[in-house]
Amino acid sequence: MVERNELQVWAAVEAIRQRRPVVHNITNFVVMNTTANALLALGASPVMAHAEEEMADMVDIASALVINLGTLSKVWVSAMFKAAERAATRGIPIVLDPVGAGASRYRTDTACELATATPPTIIRGNASEIMALCGDHTRTKGVDSTEASRDALAAAHTLHASLGSVVCVSGETDYIVGGQKTFRIANGHPMMTRVTGLGCTATALCGAFAAVTLDPAQAAAQAMAVMGIAGEMAAEKAEGPGTLQLHFLDALYRLTKADVSQRLRLEC
Amino acid sequence: MVERNELQVWAAVEAIRQRRPVVHNITNFVVMNTTANALLALGASPVMAHAEEEMADMVDIASALVINLGTLSKVWVSAMFKAAERAATRGIPIVLDPVGAGASRYRTDTACELATATPPTIIRGNASEIMALCGDHTRTKGVDSTEASRDALAAAHTLHASLGSVVCVSGETDYIVGGQKTFRIANGHPMMTRVTGLGCTATALCGAFAAVTLDPAQAAAQAMAVMGIAGEMAAEKAEGPGTLQLHFLDALYRLTKADVSQRLRLEC
Amino acid sequence: MVERNELQVWAAVEAIRQRRPVVHNITNFVVMNTTANALLALGASPVMAHAEEEMADMVDIASALVINLGTLSKVWVSAMFKAAERAATRGIPIVLDPVGAGASRYRTDTACELATATPPTIIRGNASEIMALCGDHTRTKGVDSTEASRDALAAAHTLHASLGSVVCVSGETDYIVGGQKTFRIANGHPMMTRVTGLGCTATALCGAFAAVTLDPAQAAAQAMAVMGIAGEMAAEKAEGPGTLQLHFLDALYRLTKADVSQRLRLEC
Numbered sequence: 140m141v142e143r144n145e146l147q148v149w150a151a152v153e154a155i156r157q158r159r160p161v162v163h164n165i166t167n168f169v170v171m172n173t174t175a176n177a178l179l180a181l182g183a184s185p186v187m188a189h190a191e192e193e194m195a196d197m198v199d200i201a202s203a204l205v206i207n208l209g210t211l212s213k214v215w216v217s218a219m220f221k222a223a224e225r226a227a228t229r230g231i232p233i234v235l236d237p238v239g240a241g242a243s244r245y246r247t248d249t250a251c252e253l254a255t256a257t258p259p260t261i262i263r264g265n266a267s268e269i270m271a272l273c274g275d276h277t278r279t280k281g282v283d284s285t286e287a288s289r290d291a292l293a294a295a296h297t298l299h300a301s302l303g304s305v306v307c308v309s310g311e312t313d314y315i316v317g318g319q320k321t322f323r324i325a326n327g328h329p330m331m332t333r334v335t336g337l338g339c340t341a342t343a344l345c346g347a348f349a350a351v352t353l354d355p356a357q358a359a360a361q362a363m364a365v366m367g368i369a370g371e372m373a374a375e376k377a378e379g380p381g382t383l384q385l386h387f388l389d390a391l392y393r394l395t396k397a398d399v400s401q402r403l404r405l406e407c
Numbered sequence: 408m409v410e411r412n413e414l415q416v417w418a419a420v421e422a423i424r425q426r427r428p429v430v431h432n433i434t435n436f437v438v439m440n441t442t443a444n445a446l447l448a449l450g451a452s453p454v455m456a457h458a459e460e461e462m463a464d465m466v467d468i469a470s471a472l473v474i475n476l477g478t479l480s481k482v483w484v485s486a487m488f489k490a491a492e493r494a495a496t497r498g499i500p501i502v503l504d505p506v507g508a509g510a511s512r513y514r515t516d517t518a519c520e521l522a523t524a525t526p527p528t529i530i531r532g533n534a535s536e537i538m539a540l541c542g543d544h545t546r547t548k549g550v551d552s553t554e555a556s557r558d559a560l561a562a563a564h565t566l567h568a569s570l571g572s573v574v575c576v577s578g579e580t581d582y583i584v585g586g587q588k589t590f591r592i593a594n595g596h597p598m599m600t601r602v603t604g605l606g607c608t609a610t611a612l613c614g615a616f617a618a619v620t621l622d623p624a625q626a627a628a629q630a631m632a633v634m635g636i637a638g639e640m641a642a643e644k645a646e647g648p649g650t651l652q653l654h655f656l657d658a659l660y661r662l663t664k665a666d667v668s669q670r671l672r673l674e675c
Numbered sequence: 676m677v678e679r680n681e682l683q684v685w686a687a688v689e690a691i692r693q694r695r696p697v698v699h700n701i702t703n704f705v706v707m708n709t710t711a712n713a714l715l716a717l718g719a720s721p722v723m724a725h726a727e728e729e730m731a732d733m734v735d736i737a738s739a740l741v742i743n744l745g746t747l748s749k750v751w752v753s754a755m756f757k758a759a760e761r762a763a764t765r766g767i768p769i770v771l772d773p774v775g776a777g778a779s780r781y782r783t784d785t786a787c788e789l790a791t792a793t794p795p796t797i798i799r800g801n802a803s804e805i806m807a808l809c810g811d812h813t814r815t816k817g818v819d820s821t822e823a824s825r826d827a828l829a830a831a832h833t834l835h836a837s838l839g840s841v842v843c844v845s846g847e848t849d850y851i852v853g854g855q856k857t858f859r860i861a862n863g864h865p866m867m868t869r870v871t872g873l874g875c876t877a878t879a880l881c882g883a884f885a886a887v888t889l890d891p892a893q894a895a896a897q898a899m900a901v902m903g904i905a906g907e908m909a910a911e912k913a914e915g916p917g918t919l920q921l922h923f924l925d926a927l928y929r930l931t932k933a934d935v936s937q938r939l940r941l942e943c
Contacts, residue, residue, distance in 0.1 A: 167455075168436050168439050168455070168704050169439045169440050169443050169455050170440065171704050171705045172440060172705050172706065172708060172709065172871060172872065173440065175705050175871035175872075176870060176871050176916065176917070176920075179868075179869045179870065179871055179916065180869055180915065180916050180917065185871065186775070186778070187703075187704070187705050187745075187746060188746060188775070188779070189746060189748065190746075190747055190748045190749070190781060192749070192779075192781040193778075193779035193780070193781040193782060196778065196779035196780060196781070197778065197779055200778060209455075210455060210456060210457060210458075211458055212457065212458045212482075213458070213460070214748075239454070239456070242454070242461075242464065242465065242468060243456070243460075243461035243464035243465055244461070244464060245458060245460040245461040245464070246461060332447075333447045333448055333660065334444060334447065335440060335443035335444050335447055335453065336440065336443075377657075378654075378657045378661065379448065379656060379657025379658070379659075379660035379661055380444065380447065380448050380656055380657070380660055381444070381448065381652065381653030381654060381655065381656025381657040381660070382653050382654070382656075382657055384444075384653075384917065385653060385917030385918050385920075385921060386914075386917060386918070387917065388915060388916055388917025388918075389913075389914045389915025389916070389917040389918055390915070391915075392869060392915035392916055392917070393914065393915055435723075436704050436707050436723070437707045437708050437711050437723050438708065440708060441708065477723075478723060478724060478725060478726075479726055480725065480726045480750075481726070481728070507722070507724070510722070510729075510732065510733065510736060511724070511728075511729035511732035511733055512729070512732060513726060513728040513729040513732070514729060600715075601715045601716055601928060602712060602715065603708060603711035603712050603715055603721065604708065604711075645925075646922075646925045646929065647716065647924060647925025647926070647927075647928035647929055648712065648715065648716050648924055648925070648928055649712070649716065649920065649921030649922060649923065649924025649925040649928070650921050650922070650924075650925055652712075652921075653921060
């Protein structure tokens, strides 16, 4: 067990609350409301916009860009490329969520093309998605992973080696590959898998943390830690996945230093 | 009153929880989050995708297809046709929700064309929508029905006769027309009409039940029964439509055999 | 302090609950569910539709039209123009929410073009958005205002003078400019800014109130008063922005005459 404050999770939460970084999201229809609310509850300032006509303007006021393929289509993908290019030019962090990669060739191809054209700062996905990005055409069951996160570790290292991106594989244990060491976060609660969009929310929070933390591996680990801790706090109050999602937002809003230090389960 | 377990509601719920069928939804922007969460809470595995480029791939991993016209547009309708055709080829159940049929000619026409091109396994709508599908241009008030569900029974029988589809008319009493007998489900709570997307959620659950129950009339009746029972359980805890929607998801997640057997109000 | 019942807030709430006016919304993906639920909880009948093919039909059954630029794109903007033109012809109130005006040139231009082509009955925005509509290119931080509502009063008067629209600037104090006097509403709670879409919800409620109240300045003030009062009631029960949004819907649903008379903080 390393020093728990190595990640400086709490300092990053405070930085988000104080600076309120603008996080520009091109994300999917299912989770837009959820991820905007999570960013607001944490203290960031979400923007959701996808028109090509305003991509440059929106990226220019943002401190991080989050691209999520959840309900991709030709026009939106075109805006994603434009936004990523601009973000790279400006030097702000880019977070990519290859939702459902492996479930359709269109998703896998789009995710690979986006990642190759403009290597993301952070890629966050479940095991099936990360493996699909590496050309491992394992069985995929829709947007839910069929593999344990540990099984995608080799793929994560391969992706990191080829793109330079920090790769976060989420699951019962979250792995963050790409820094000097691999972080493992064991926070979270099984009921979180029964709420749509919590994976996408993790990706959005990666954007917020990357906006205030220079090291992208640390930023991803901070985001996954805060997700998991808030999820645990919510699960203790929830009677099911319906109430869980609201207590989760409340927990992000009310999170204290004590919550973080008492609950953080990090190894590296 | 027939044997309550005739519908085998509980066995179907258990089958969904064990098999986690993938339900592919092409649905509307308003309810995507709600219906995905309801499917997850029940135990199914929702996919929401609409790009034509991936329709075949997505239908191929699904055990049921749900098409909902709520916020239709030309591009999406094109994907709906493509998905329905593929689902028919694969022989998986197709559920159609003609949201707002009767409110605009475009909706009515699209719903009729879809239903004719690839007759759905189940059509679920409110009375106004079902009547509009039969060419009965009654008064429609937006997406809310102006008619009692009973008044659409003749239209439901006509639709079933012409298309072969099971027709579910939802309302204070839900009618399922198309099997050897007509099921009537009297579960539910009036406050449910004050939450957007619960009709669409019923349609999505029809998809989940049709994925595990061979007889589509029984599947539709199971879905409506579970909707109504979970709605009643939620209404007992709720202080209004806001809290109702979360307790509803919790109730789907926590539903027990005893809840079903004590609350089911079915006649046929 | 004027007569509190000058606004006849309660009479308007009762009128909405009795008449259930259809409010047609062309709004953004992030808030569609939220605003539909708020309209339903209040007692109105929301329609969300954007296909050009059905714009005329949908406007024809509506008692008010709400246009919100939150996630605009070329196709949707085209539908907005069509809907506004039809609404003007029919003489039903048009409410415009220029979300993010000032954040991108595309938004600012679109908002100005829409407002000029068919002057809205009511324009509701935060201070930055209202100032941007007047050509005041102040600093904008995404979709959140960087200015206090009071600072946009001059811009609101200019807009009203040029377009004839009632202009509502929301913030800690809401200002409604355009009638014989300027209304100031001091209801609300700071936690409301941490829930996405409550500004858009205020706009949607303006549509519902404008459907039953002839004077658009009064309608806008009624809407802002009910928003603020329901928000206060919700904040007293909430533990954070997650639970706030549900208690807010419950409060709209349960609102009583006593709530309004005890809490209304109106000056003019």
